[in-house]
Amino acid sequence: MPHILFADEALLVIDKPAGLLSVPGRGPGHADSLAGRIQAEYPDARIVHRLDMATSGLLVMARGPEMERRLSIAFQQRQVDKRYVAVVAGRPQPEQGEISLPLITDWPNRPRQKVDLESGKPSLTAYWVVDHDGATHTSRVELQPHTGRSHQLRVHMMSIGHPILGDDLYADPASRAVAPRLLLHATLLGLTHPGKGCRMEFTSPAPF
Incomplete structure (x- = not known):
């Protein structure tokens, strides 16, 4: 299981390892993904942005459709600091x-x-x-x-x-x-909590 830095009722912040797809790819050989591993423990988790398979670091997932909608808007409106x-x-x-x-x-x-x-x-x-x-x-x-x-x-x-x-x-x-x-490596992620409205910032040191 990828390392989860933060989890509450609205979102998850995960430190993705290099070499793991964010979402499943085409074909059975590309079925393993961060989303799939996280959803095994948090079935309501939804991807709102991605990292390349080769890139490591911070990635946020929403919990449920309403949090997905709010976080997706935050990314679209460039309110997330990366x-x-x-x-x-x-x-x-x-x-x-x-x-x-x-x-x-x-x-x-x-x-x-x-x-x-x-x-x-x-x-x-x-x-x-x-x-x-x-x-x-x-x-x-x-x-x-x-x-x-x-x-x-x-x-x-x-x-x-x-x-x-x-x-x-x-x-x-x-x-x-x-x-x-x-x-x-995605080393910093700053965003407004989609439920509580407070500003949050997460960091992850580069493994190289």
């Missing part, structure tokens, strides 16, 4: 900035996404370099997505020349091979 930690190739310059590149599904190469300046959906990511390792020429960065596009952080970092290490979809072969997993 922060990620990643290790990327190179050293982004400037060391703090925003990446605004529209994204669209790369249909012939699904599930890959790509930058499309004409047809892509607006996508915005803020980043900060936290630390740089001169020996390996890699950087630890914090990422804050202001939109919630599929693979947004992975594509945005690759698009500015600093792919996330271990990324088997977007990194160059050297950056892919240097890490045993995608070095991307």
Whole structure:
């Protein structure tokens, strides 16, 4: 069972391990998922957002249809604060900035996404370099997505020349091979409790 950080009558906050689907995929080989494991203990739990299979970290599930509706609206209206930690190739310059590149599904190469300046959906990511390792020429960065596009952080970092290490979809072969997993972790989640109205914040340190 994935580690549950918080549980009450309205929501669950879970620390998802890397390599586990958020929801079941297609085919019997992809039936295991975070949602399925949690629903075995909390049958009313419902997914309101997802993390990539390769990404670890904080994920919230609603309990029951009304809490699902309220939390879904909070995500749609960008009232949920999400922060990620990643290790990327190179050293982004400037060391703090925003990446605004529209994204669209790369249909012939699904599930890959790509930058499309004409047809892509607006996508915005803020980043900060936290630390740089001169020996390996890699950087630890914090990422804050202001939109919630599929693979947004992975594509945005690759698009500015600093792919996330271990990324088997977007990194160059050297950056892919240097890490045993995608070095991307959802480290902070801040939201308003959908029942009580109080602000809540959860953190999870990156396991890399």
